[in-house]
Amino acid sequence: MLTEQLKSKIRAIHTRLKTTLPNYQARAGQNQLVAEIAKIISGTYHRRERIGLIEAGTGTGKSLAYMLAVIPYALAQKKKVVIATATVALQEQLVNKDLPFFQQHSKLNFEFSLVKGRQRYACIERLRQQQKHPELFATVQDAAFDWQQLLDKWQQRQWLGDRDTLSSPLAEDMWQRIVADPMHCHKGDRRHATCPFHLARAEIATADVLVVNHALLLADLASGNSILPPPEETLYVIDEAHHLPDIARDYFAAQAQLSHNSVWLEKAAKAIQQLITLLPATVMKELLRFDDSCNELNSLLKPIERCINEFKPRWFADKTEHRFVDAALPTLIQQQAEQLAQVSQKALNQLDKVQQHMQDCITEQQLPLKQSLNLLQELGYLRQKIEQQQALWQLYAMEQQKNVYQARWVELNNQNQYVIGHACPLGVANKLEQLLFSDAFAVILCSATLTALNSFQYIKYDLGLSQFEGVQTLQVSSPFDYPQQGQLIIPKMKTEPTEQAYTDELVLLLPKFLPDDQASLVLFASYWQMQQVAEALRSKGFSLLVQGEASRQALLQLHSDNCKHNNRSILFGTQSFSEGLDLPGKLLTNLVITKLPFAVPTSPLEEALAEAITRKGGNPFIQLTIPATAKKLVQACGRLLRQEQDKGRIVILDRRLVSKSYGSAMLNALPPFSRNIEY
Template identity: 30%
Template sequence: MKTSKWFARDFIAPDAILSIRDVVEKAGGNEVFLVGRLNNEQVVTDVDVYAMGNKRAVPAIIKEARYGDVIIHNHPEGILDPSDADIEIASYMGQLGVGCYIVDNNVEYLYPVITVKKERGCERLNSDELSTQFQPGGNFSRCLSQYEYRKPQVEMLKSVVDAFNADKIAVIEAGTGTGKSLAYLVPAVFWSMKNQERVVLSTHTINLQEQLIEKDIPILRKCCGLNFKSVLVKGRNNYLCLRKVYNLRSEGGILIDDKDRQQLNDLLEWATKTQDGSKADLNFVPQEDVWEAIQSEADQCTRLKCQFYDECFFYIARRNAASADVLVVNHYLLMADLIVRKETKGYDAVAILPPFKKIIIDEAHHLEDVATAHMSCTISRVRITKLLGRLINLKDNRKGLLQYLKNKLKEMSSIHDKSIAMEVTNRINAEILEERQRLYDTVQGVFENISRALSEYMKNKNFHRDDTKENETKLRITTSMFSTTLWQDVIEIGLRALSTDILKFVSLLTSLLNAFEELSRKAQDTLSPVLIDIVSCKTRLKLVAGDLASFITEDERTCKWMEIKRYAGVPVIRFCAAPLSISGNLKAYLYDNYTTIILTSATLTISKTFGFFKNNIGLHQMPEDRLSELIVDSPFDYKRQSIIGIPTDIPEPDKPGYVPALDESILKTVKISEGRALILFTSYSLLDTLYRRLEPQITQLGYTCLRQGMDNRHNLLEAFKKDTTSVLFATDSFWEGIDVKGDALECVILTRLPFKVPTQPIIEARAEAIEKYGGDAFYDYSLPMAVIKFKQGFGRLIRSREDKGVVIIFDRRVITKKYGHTFLRSLPDARCIKDKRDIVFREMGLFLCRSLVPSHQENTC
């Protein structure tokens, strides 16, 4: 009796059908084994290939399928009767909640051996049961010799459990030493295993990612005897593309500059040996342009049509992630995934990440900045000319994608294809190359005209030089700018004309690419790799044209500015735009579409409240019954382990005498602490000034003097830890993410309160928006941001129960200004000495020379 057939289109989405057809064709019509991912309508929207077989059988890689997935394989002869082996595998997988489909080679018909409902009831977590893991006598204390029970850790665990069970958004500030990573890992892993539901963990720093993957997750697996799969997910651009490697090996002379050839050869050699194909596997840091030549990129990928799909490092990693219980990602990758899902409404299919509904965001105080960065745009001359240079090399017109295409066209063998190839080649020579050069000249002219005019305009204007970037100035575009001659006659006209010219060139490329549709299928397959790269350039040029048009369009929701930086005396201009607020975007991208979201960090509150954090990231828009809040204090004994010193007889920053007094005071502090000091600045210029003055004197004392920028961050920190009497001058990112335990760090010096430069365009614009709607820009925005950074800086000192040390604050505004108490109230309860420098230094010396015993002179800040 002939088996009934269903139409495949009723079970599988069109794009997924095309993907299956492609891989079957690639396998020569033999059997293939795939895992399909279902959306909420039980339609397969994405497939991953795991095996190829012969005409009669294919390996069934069943361990890669999760609850709610469906395994798919084809019967080449078109008879969809399941074999005994098919039924046996389908029976086993059905018990695991996995479906089984058989299709014909054309994926026109389908036989559903097992159908599966993706929805299932959730098994709630029991917080008391999970808490026993941490109790004395529990799994952690039995397996870890130096384990200590921490009540705040269990409090946090219970809050996370409640959020998982009740589909809540939990905001948790967990002080240093709480053990927050295990407090959220235990519920995440148990939830994933009980409910066969993936959980995503997102961090901001690589350090925390490495801690989770290399330390915390292995501890959890070992102590609790759990068998779960965790994967560190990297962005696509971290992986090399084997197709590009193949092309560069054979045609590198046409595709890349001669000056980059040596490093490219090193990368090509590495590509034959690498285990995972990711940039992290390199033993050197490649130049950006050279890595771009081989990196994997979404808009240059042919997916299943690629001859290297089976060996593709990115897709191997993606298939690995698809079967994982826990994914560890960074905020940038998470944000990119959220944006793709919102634009495609694809919450149940693979986007950048496999689908998920529960997210833990650690280091959540960075979420606003990361979201802002993802929703911002920058337009520079280099952004445009780099794309034009990929088509035809800027220095050697014998190189580039179009020249590579012309070479490939010569290989066309059939009369029909040869005729079209000659016609296309003539169009490239007679039209495209000329228009590309004309557009390149236009780009150069427009940017040079605007740079000249803007430089002249700013000669007689007050402007901000960004202290973090030497020789850089920024000019915000305000309403008053739109009426100036500079804007109307130079910027607006120039950028509008450039946008129009780019779109004209894009239209020419589109017309050229359309001509290839007349080629035979074989010829199209031959040209496919280079054509997809040209399509990528075309798409990116179109995006630039849109960004240029948006930049000259008034939009009160967006902050826009121009940046000028001088290289060898030549001004280089960039046009920048960023959203004034990302709260609405985060609600639409994140909060409205995911069931459980944990937002945690050691620094989320101002004066013990979450108001600033919640307003900035849009949580104030959510119903109160969906939100939960928790503050768990650090288990460290700050009164015993630390003191805070605030000299009162030093001039305030920006007042006469401040820098000489700071110079003298830092040297005195370093002498008392015998090195072992981290000196944190808020500006590069002050750091440079004091480093030049103090380095000879500190070196003469016998201590190593380190400076941010003299080596990469990792090497610098390792040197600081290894040389336990060294002194590190640092700013910006070194205010957080540094974990130096023991006697290598006993003194943290905060040179001034970390207020952001108020004239930075986005800061200025957001402050004005707050004032416009009746708020106070300083107290509602500038002060809270500074307090968060201040808390991070303070947190560098005490990293374990054995640590002790001193934080010295050389900015007396913390006690003389009305707002100063906000900084101090946000710190842990430590002994605080507010007095003249001599008194502060004396107490500091006594503290560092004595053992850790309770003080009888404790006064809290």
């Protein structure tokens, strides 16, 4: 429970922060957030299940609220805090702005650190090799690249040794030459002791607050906490939590080549032969075992390829994807799956030992440099291929007959050569319950859009929290005066978005809602429609900034410049512009949503989810599509008011909000703008 002493401490810190925060305005919602989060994590509601689902509207100051509630309590209990976010933008805001401010003014003695995956860091020893031996690596494209300049920046601390702080971005193939992969950048080798990755990992031990992304959090939980502290010692704050189910689905999914595998397996055989001549006799037994496993893998994959070639004409007659209904695989593929999963796992275990032996030989400088670097690269490529096979066959081996738990499909790649197999879990509730919620000391999940149609039941189901008694839910509305600051207009239209004439009506109607003296954002549900409308409006003399015609950053800069000079500025964008886009003040006063953001269930995963609901007697449109669309609509409308002094209007050019039975529920889930519905 929260002691009186700790409550007083939190109140004192809050008072200090209020007096030092520029333009601070008292927010009842923020006070409520601090109090409720503190009660949840301290076990006031439930001694064991300390889990909170919190929806906090724009402007409530939730980052500061959860820091205030969680950090003092965690320090008092000698627990760690892990803050997980979905976007780089929020990570950077926390690490560069919010946490330093809180650390300075709270007077609390704590350290914080940003934790990134190994792939985000460079290996300085590999960078030195690039600089010392350009002849080993250089190609025509990068012969002129100045690796020494990068090395100087690292030594002068002008570059932190990670991909995100490079002054100019490196192409993917160039970055891969210096990335801190576990084979090259080995902690046991003293030359790598001061590499950025190992220095960053050393910080974790002393940090009290760790900032990560959702994917790294999941990877660490799945690997048994190799980086982050164990769940029972941790208070988790999962911000942007509405993304967690989808990110988890992606993380636990798998894909691998089902055809043309002999190409990389033959490369493996050549690399093994080279290793036999290079490595000491003590490693010979391991190398031969690894060679046997690769041969066994090859012999098991050959009949799979013959089976694939037989089905290819039927699967890909008129499309590039084929989904297996009810996750039922062709008989041969199903029969071979378990053995393929076992053999690929065995090959991975043996490859681990070979890589370790090779690393030891390199550390002791027993191998010629050029050959060992090339072989390390080959083994890295080989590991990636075998890992993909292992992950896919492990999912394909799972029983799906009584209940379907996965979406399974095959895809023909762009050049119509390889067939790629896919498997994706339909739900991640069990995984999240097992890895996170069952063991964590406390978990706070927050977002500006956590409910769908004003209900937490959908997110509870997706996250696996329906069975937890201790879960607390809280909705804290935004401090904005929505009726005074914003107006929602639904103009009368003749057509619905499903009709062919809708695009023509859009072209006729839109000019009325693009005022000369305002900053407008027009959101479309499809690229095709956006381009059609853009072309028609440009022919009428409109100047437009259209997504895809320049980088997002460049478009937003042009938009900002237009607004600065009080010129009309019109941004056209699709779904990706409806979330995470911050256009405060006069950068956005007129938001037009052309049609409700219904996702057409065309992806194999969406089709499989709908199929699973239908099998259980449900209605996928009501259970999946409407809640998802309502949530996207709330996110889109959230672009308009970003600060308490902002004003503007939202125009929705979709009559289904009035004509369909689900329309009123969607409207009622939106903030309480003043309404002008012309029906």
